[in-house]
Each structure stands twice: as C-alpha cells, then as structure tokens.
Amino acid sequence: MHIATDTRSRILAAAKPRFHSRSYANVGIQEICESAGIQKGSFYHFFPSKRDLVMAVIDEFSDEWANGFVAEAFDPALPPMERIDYLIDAAYFWQKSIKQVHGRMLGCIFGNLTLEVSTQDDILRAKLLAIFTRAKSRFSETLDQAVAAGTIAPLDTELTAEAMLAYLEGVILLAKAQNDPELLYRLGPAIKTLRVELKAA
Amino acid sequence: MHIATDTRSRILAAAKPRFHSRSYANVGIQEICESAGIQKGSFYHFFPSKRDLVMAVIDEFSDEWANGFVAEAFDPALPPMERIDYLIDAAYFWQKSIKQVHGRMLGCIFGNLTLEVSTQDDILRAKLLAIFTRAKSRFSETLDQAVAAGTIAPLDTELTAEAMLAYLEGVILLAKAQNDPELLYRLGPAIKTLRVELKAA
C-alpha cells in the first residue's frame, strides 16, 4: 500500500459530498480534480470513467452506513421493532446535522441517483438496486423476528419490508422538497403502521 | 391566438417526454429545438431560460393529472377510501403503459426533478413543493371525509395524507430502480394501512 493511493482517496473525498449535494450530471471531473489538487490525466489513471467514480462513491456511502448507523440500528440485542425506530432516528439526525452544516437537506444519495440516472444507465441502476435489495433484507429479517417473537401479527414480511423502505425513501424525498429534515421526525415513526397482508394460499 | 403560438407548444411537446424520461441536466436546449424544428433564438423568444421551460413542463404535467386521473380518482361520488385505491390504480396503469411504449419505467416527473434540482435551485424547489402540497390536500380532504363518514378511525389527517403521498413517491422510486411498474401493483394498496395518530392534546 503506497502513499500514492492517497490520490485515489482524495478524488473520492472530493467527489462524495459533491455527488451527494448536487447531482450526477452537475458535478464535473474537472471540478473534482481541482478540489483534489490533481490533474485530469491522473484521475483517469484511477477511474476508467465518471461512472466508475460514482460507483465507488456509492460503495463508500454504502459501507459507511453499513458499518455505522445500520449496524447500530439492526443490533440483534435490540427488540426487533425498536431497530426500525432506531434507523429512522439515525436517518433523521443525520439529515439534520448535514443541514446544519451545509444549509440544505441533501437526502439519500441512493434515492437521488436512482431517480436521476436509472433510465439512462442500466449498470448504475443495477448497482443502486443492489443497495436497495440489501436494505430491504435488513427490514425483512427484522420483521421475521418480530413475527416470530409475537411482537407483531403475521404479515408478508418481504413485501412489508419493501413497503417500509419505499416509505423511508418517500419521506426523505418530501423532506428534501421542503428542505426540512423535521418531516422525517414527524412522519418517520408511522413506518411501523405499514402492513402488507399475507396472500391467502 | 395566432397559429404561431404553435411554436411554443411544439417546444413543450418536445421537452415534456424528454424531461420525463431522462433528467433536467441531460436534456439540452439544442436537442429540444431540433426536435421541434426550431432555431435556438426562437426558443428564447418564448422561454427566458431553461428553468422557465421546465416550469412550463411541470405545469403541463400538473394540469394533465389534475384534469385526468386525479379528477377521476377524487370523484366525490366515490366512497373516500376508494378514491385512494383509484389513484394508485391509475398510477400503476399509467406507468405500465409508458413502459410498454418506452421500454422503461419513467416514474414521477415531480419526484424525479425534486431529487435532482432541489438543492441547486430554490425556485424550482418551491414550484415542485407547491405541486406536492396540492396533492397532499387532496389526500387530506379524502381522509377527513372518510373519518367523518366513520369509514376509518380518527387520525391525524394532515400528517397521514403527507405520509401517503410520501409512500406513493417512494414506491414509484423503488419501482423505477427495478424498472418494473408491477411493484406499484404489489405495494400500492398498502398505502391505506398508513396511520399517523392524533397527538394527544
């Protein structure tokens, strides 16, 4: 591991907040290079294309969440339904802290990118879909355990998990439209009222 | 009303499907002019800027919906909660028919634009927020009537309406990530299970 790989991480460090706070199309390679103190040719030594860069950014965000709030929230030591509360809380506080620093509600980078690029780039769409699929399984495992524990009545855990994920993304979308993370606080807890019944056999 | 105003509508006709199927940044004025058989200078005779164009596009979509499916769905003759079913159905069939023609799930242009531009352009954000606010009040009126009719137990109709709107947008987002409108069919009906309780006084 050379110190030189530091260049790659400087590029990522410059790209991450930009893609999060603006959009895929609105962030240029040149700007990233300037911010990283790098020449454009050097950028293309580490990333074959802009798409590869944003995929690396997606991975970084994904890892950050998986090892951070998500790991805390989906702690097996917590009662299942409390994990969902925890996740909503974490999302709220995160968005709120970003707004305090940045002045704006930036929302979920996965949702942002999905709506921007998924009709134009199937590879990016697949990448983002994989993120959502993983998130959904965290929810469905939790719901399975809640049903097993008798905390909630039996339901279609797969579909309800997907519904909860959709709801979370939707609330973040609306909060972004209002530039106000407080909407997450007001609407977040209702996620637990969502139910998709089991289909009769 | 001159025939010449036909130019303006040709511009809009070219712009609408493009902004819907791609993104704000990815659609250029030049492309729109070519598709409309128009010179660029002519475009700027009718629209002061790209932003004004997209606002006109937003208005057109909004009017289309308001006079179409939304008017049908929120028909006072229907029992309140059936109106919501109707709206979900309409959204599903619309997305499905677009996919059949276009090959892709395009989603909701208001949601798409919101996530793309709302950190970068407060005027567009305000415009989109107004769309959502109007949509929310359709939901909340419906819920008010459902509560009054005793169809559903009392709840916070304002917040529940907002939750339902968020859920709808979220489901469309996830469906777009999967490029599959069927998700709307599977998850849509669960919208009626959402509840935000009245705050104790």
Place this chain on the structure above:
DNA sequence: CTTGCATTTTACCGATCGGTCAACTAGTAT
C-alpha cells in the same frame, strides 16, 4: 546502472452546454 512499472503532468480532442445578438420576415393596424 538499468529496466520496468506506476504515477503524474501537460496539452489536447470534438462535442455540447445555456444563452445572446443583430438582422430579417411577415402580418397588422393606422
């Protein structure tokens, strides 16, 4: 000392971006 490889720099590519401007056309009203 040399070979080889990873990294970086510099200059460049054609294309496109949103937007401007002055000249021109056509129809209308006086």
Place this chain on the structure above:
DNA sequence: ATACTAGTTGACCGATCGGTAAAATGCAAG
C-alpha cells in the same frame, strides 16, 4: 404606404463537458 411588433433565423459567445495520448517523473527490483 408606413410604422410597429411578434416571430424567426443563423451565426456566434465563452465555458464546460467526458475522455485521450504522450511525454515526463519517481521509485523499486535486478
């Protein structure tokens, strides 16, 4: 006939886009 105006044209602006290629640099192993 003339003057005014809405509409249209085509050329043009500087800036930026994503990406490329070749030469230079630094470093490490033989």
